[in-house]
Amino acid sequence: MFRRIRSYCLLGIKAIPVSVEVDASQGLPGFTLVGLPDNAVRESRERVVSAIRTVGKVVTGFRTTVNLSPADLRKEGSALDLPLAIGLLTATEEISVPRLDECVFVGELSLDGLLKGVRGILSIAMDLARDKNSILVIPRENEQEASLVEGLRYICADSLKECIEILEQDNEGPVHCACGLERRKFVSGLDVPDFKDVVGMEGVKRALEVAAAGGHNFLLIGSPGAGKTLCARCLLGILPEMCDEEVLETTRIHSCARSPGNTELFRPVLVRPFRTPHHSASMVALVGGGARLLPGEASLAHNGVLFLDELPEFNRCVLEALREPMEEGKISVSRASGTVVWPARFMMGAAMNPCPCGYSMDPKRVCTCLPDARKRYQEKVSGPLLDRIDIQVCVPPVEPSQFACKTAAEPSATIRSRVCAAREVQRERFAGLPFRCNADMSSEAARRFSYMDGATEKFAVASAEKMNLSARGYYRLLKVSRTIADLRYSESVEIPDLAEALRYRAFRG
Ligand SMILES: Nc1ncnc2c1ncn2[C@@H]1O[C@H](COP(=O)(O)OP(=O)(O)OP(=O)(O)O)[C@@H](O)[C@H]1O
Ligand SMILES: [Mg+2]
Ligand SMILES: [Zn+2]
Structure with missing residues (x-):
């Protein structure tokens, strides 16, 4: 039959x-x-x-x-x-x-x-x-x-x-x-360090708060042992919970990525992914593909964070492959039989030393690198990639005296509540639009939603000229300023917001 x-x-x-x-x-x-x-x-x-x-x-x-x-x-x-x-x-x-x-x-x-x-x-x-x-x-x-x-x-x-x-x-x-996703509580036993245990570094914490509030990419630059990796790992604790739609999107990717022979029971991904590929990662490992067309780390980080520690150690072509997803929020892998598109909308985080010896930004130590070596090191991270990183902050070494200070730092939960409030403002603003957070905005939307008055706009243009910002850089500046204004519940972007956002673009060799 x-x-x-x-x-x-x-x-x-x-x-x-x-x-x-x-x-x-x-x-x-x-x-x-x-x-x-x-x-x-x-x-x-x-x-x-x-x-x-x-x-x-x-x-x-x-x-x-x-x-x-x-x-x-x-x-x-x-x-x-x-x-x-x-x-x-x-x-x-x-x-x-x-x-x-x-x-x-x-x-x-x-x-x-x-x-x-x-x-x-x-x-x-x-x-x-x-x-x-x-x-x-x-x-x-x-x-x-x-x-x-x-x-x-x-x-x-x-x-x-x-x-x-x-x-x-x-x-x-x-x-x-099937009854659908059950409403669940934020996983309180999240295995990440808390900002209350990080001494000092107020500037870095603020920068990460802005990054989390608007979904912006960030880069931390500083001496060895300054606490870059530590701060980045704290980030998960201040990000808002995923909405049901995000849980389904992310779980779907992780389900397709299961390796054969994995006998563990597959669970929905309820906590934002925080992916930390090693710097020896290959192109396929990072952006996906290969014989079985599996998703890469960038897709597995969808709706979460892709953290590249020791950024200059990554293979340059591997980093360049991230430019497409950082702009488009997706990755297309082509193969003889057709093209597969993986969603990959993530916050990119990165950390690096300023030079091979690591101390060129340290006020108390002397950098022993030749200028040439320093330049070569920084050039390992290409201009186009840096241009896509909205928030670049220097991580100063912590003064030993600060360790003796007994007043506790602000806990992650408090920072998180401010981040969630700013995200709520964005959610209302983007109702019916294809953006989830400020970082997703198109250039046109970035301009429309900044609500700057004449003087502020003039300031923005003048600063962009002075800092030689590209067109992309200018719109990215507006987006970060929008987030900073959202954190203080302001409808319009004002000069202090722009000034803070400009400070986050300060890294130049
Ligand atoms: N501000 C701080 N408060 C508390 N502990 C800190 C602080 N900064 C660094 N530490 C401690 O120092 C350790 C090293 O920090 P971390 O690994 O983050 O340095 P790093 O900047 O990433 O260095 P490298 O450039 O070598 O990667 C951390 O595990 C942490 O215990
Ligand atoms: Mg580190
Ligand atoms: Zn050096």
């Missing part, structure tokens, strides 16, 4: 419907699989036949042809095991499934018939939820992820045996309806 089973394949973050067509007829026993399968799919027959044996059925002894359609899409991974098993069982009439046409199957099978979770279920669930009649059949491991999509109808099972028992029933009983 001929059966068509509905399933899905992943192409980047996109879930693409595929069908597994099985034709089992009398004749010389044999098995043919066509339709661009990769090795994992090709090997699925062995897993599937053995899993089917565990439920006491036999599907060999037929002349079986399996076609994966659309035929021109490369099918990867083991998620097609379950649809293939159901296809073989129904085509050979070993089982009958009353609602086969409504069901969409995804899942890997082990030799002993257990169903194992696969990556990218959230993408699949989001695509399928638009069709109210369909039922997604998945391994129980994937249930938590699928249930994030409100209104999705699904069935989950631990094994092929359980799955068949459910499918052979003709009632709505085992079909769950």
Whole structure:
């Protein structure tokens, strides 16, 4: 008999419907699989036949042809095991499934018939939820992820045996309806250092507060041991909680990025990601791609922070590849079979020393580098990249006397409440617009929403001229000023806001 089973394949973050067509007829026993399968799919027959044996059925002894359609899409991974098993069982009439046409199957099978979770279920669930009649059949491991999509109808099972028992029933009983993301509390036990334990450094804390409030990129420059890495790690504690939409976007990417063989239960990403790739990271590791078209660190940092510690140590071409996502909020990876687009809207953070010895900005130490070496070091970070970093601050060494000071610094929670208030102002301003925070604004929006009076605008233009700002630099200046004004609940951007924003562009070799 001929059966068509509905399933899905992943192409980047996109879930693409595929069908597994099985034709089992009398004749010389044999098995043919066509339709661009990769090795994992090709090997699925062995897993599937053995899993089917565990439920006491036999599907060999037929002349079986399996076609994966659309035929021109490369099918990867083991998620097609379950649809293939159901296809073989129904085509050979070993089982009958009353609602086969409504069901969409995804899942890997082990030799002993257990169903194992696969990556990218959230993408699949989001695509399928638009069709109210369909039922997604998945391994129980994937249930938590699928249930994030409100209104999705699904069935989950631990094994092929359980799955068949459910499918052979003709009632709505085992079909769950996903209730969507539950409102949850901010994770209080967040494992990040608190600003209250950072001595001094008021200027740096303020700069990071502005960066967090507007989602701006930042760069910390200073002597070794000044506390750059420490301050950047505190950042997560002052960022606002992700909204439901952001949780789904980020979780979706992380789900697609799961490495095979990862048996840990996949959980939704509720806390903003803070990704810290090592400076030896390759291009593929950072922006994604490779043979399996997996997302890179930049996409995994979507809605969170991508922190590049020791910025000049990164390979220059790797850094240049970040220019596109920093501007567009997405990364396109091209391959012979087509282009995959990954979302990558992140706050970029970076830290560096000003020179190879590290002390050229230190008032108390002498820099031992030759001017040439210093220049070469700084040139490792290209101009276009620096131009995209709105907030550049020098981190001065802490005076030892400050360590003896007993008055406690402001805790992260207090800073965070100011950041959240400023974000709320932005949310109201951008209602109906495609921006989430000031850093997302287009140039046109940056000008429109700054509400400067004549004198302030004149000041802005004059400063831009004096500092030789590029057109991009000018608009970025307006965006940071907008954030500083938002932090004090001011409708209009004024000269002190611009002056502070200008101070954050001070780094020049
Ligand atoms: N202001 C500070 N308050 C409290 N502790 C600090 C402060 N600055 C630095 N430290 C301590 O010094 C350690 C080193 O700081 P950190 O690693 O952030 O330095 P860094 O600026 O990143 O140096 P490098 O340039 O070598 O990477 C921190 O782990 C922290 O314990
Ligand atoms: Mg460091
Ligand atoms: Zn030096």
